[in-house]
Amino acid sequence: MPDDTTPSTRERYLERRRFLLAAGAGSALLAGCGQPQETGTPTGTASPAPESPTATGTATETEPETPGEDQPSLEERYPGLRILSPEPENAEAAARDTYTTLITPLEEFYIRNHYPTPDIQESEWTVSLTGAFDQEADLSMQELKEGYSTETVFHVMQCSGNGRSYFQPQVGGNQWTFGAVGNAEWTGTPVSDVLEAYGADTSDGMWVSFMGGEAPDGEDIFTRSIPMSKAMDDCLLAYEMNGETLVGDHGFPVRLVVPGWYGNNNVKWVSRMHVMDMMVYGDEWETDEQRLYTHWQQYSYRIIPEEDDEAEQYESIDIFDTYEQMQNPDRIRNAYVNDQLVKSLIGYPGEDSTVSRRADGTIEVLGTAWAGDNAVETVEVSDDGGETWGDAEFMAPDLGTDSWRLFRYVWEPEPGEYTLYSRATDAMDRTQPATVSAPEEQLRGIQDDQFPWNQDGYINNAYEPHGVTVTVE
Ligand SMILES: Nc1nc2c(c(=O)[nH]1)N[C@H]1C(S)=C(S)[C@@H](COP(=O)(O)O)O[C@H]1N2
């Protein structure tokens, strides 16, 4: 893995973070010191290899506040990240510590790009509205920001490839461990406002396809088709993250936020919204040589067992929930990666750490848990390989169903070596499975406490691979 980050920068950062935390400063203080953008490795087996460092497409090549060339490196800008690839920019939270705070500061917030971050001038950017609208239009950023209501949502952004490195046998793509997930406050314009203002057909069965404007010439355009009901319900065209203007790497000047859904649905650098009665599908949306618009919707981000050549394509589906799709392979053969499965991560103690007990003989285990657009209900912790479990408790505040919650567990261990597991359960009574299956099982859904091994290594929410090894003094 390309992981040669400057230890000095990271060390200094972690040092300062420890100091601030010890001084009682919350994430608010830490969140303010971030810097923006610039340019990682393709994931999914089918992702095109980007060769050109310069984004063309609809991205304009002008310099805003950050001169592209002399900008500090990725690791300087984001000292809390482990770089997987500098261009396109791909990086994940380097330490478990990230999973002890409610809001993830920019320095620790993972970045996942298929193509390099584009250099965009806000005043020149437009979002085109095409398809089933009374009136097609090009929206300026000014109209988007000033012409509609403003809303905020706390949403867990998680790459569908998070946890991929724990697949056995390994699969191709970025080897994300636990760190491709963060929780942020996202602010912007409700998608419903725009759809209504321009008279879109918002009836059930319709879809809104959001397209990214950054793909270099000849590359597949990052497009995601969102069901109308979800688009109307709570999706945002966001221009702020944690109260600051979005930085380039996270989608400046505007990105889609699909509350509770995996990162891949949250299209960055949105340049077009197309309304029609199907997802991007078929010849009309492909060229002879290329899956121009369909690639990232139909071929990537699908749950494909070993025995299938490729994902089965659908024009439209009527089950949107990822878990429900996975459990109904007779309806949808290869689930689309939409809303997030229930998951939890231990943030303290950290990976391979040595910790001492408090005066009363206990250790406080801290972490985060979330369940997509469902509420997370309970978290349990085990120190004996999942034989027995103790209940963790949630910490205030609760920032809503799309946010993660912090949990704490009072642990009373004897000195020794342990592997700690956390296991969350959601409001639908769905629980994290124990392990990832073997490919030979050909699973399509979660079964017998096993998560289905799949060709592209998506949405691993099994608890065992996410355990933490700890020595108690
Ligand atoms: N236009 C565009 N949008 C995109 C991507 C991309 O490559 N291009 N990557 C997606 C994926 S796979 C993820 S996980 C999230 C990552 O968001 P972040 O980099 O802000 O954390 O953005 C999504 N939106």
Ligand SMILES: [Mo]
């Ligand atoms: Mo992703």
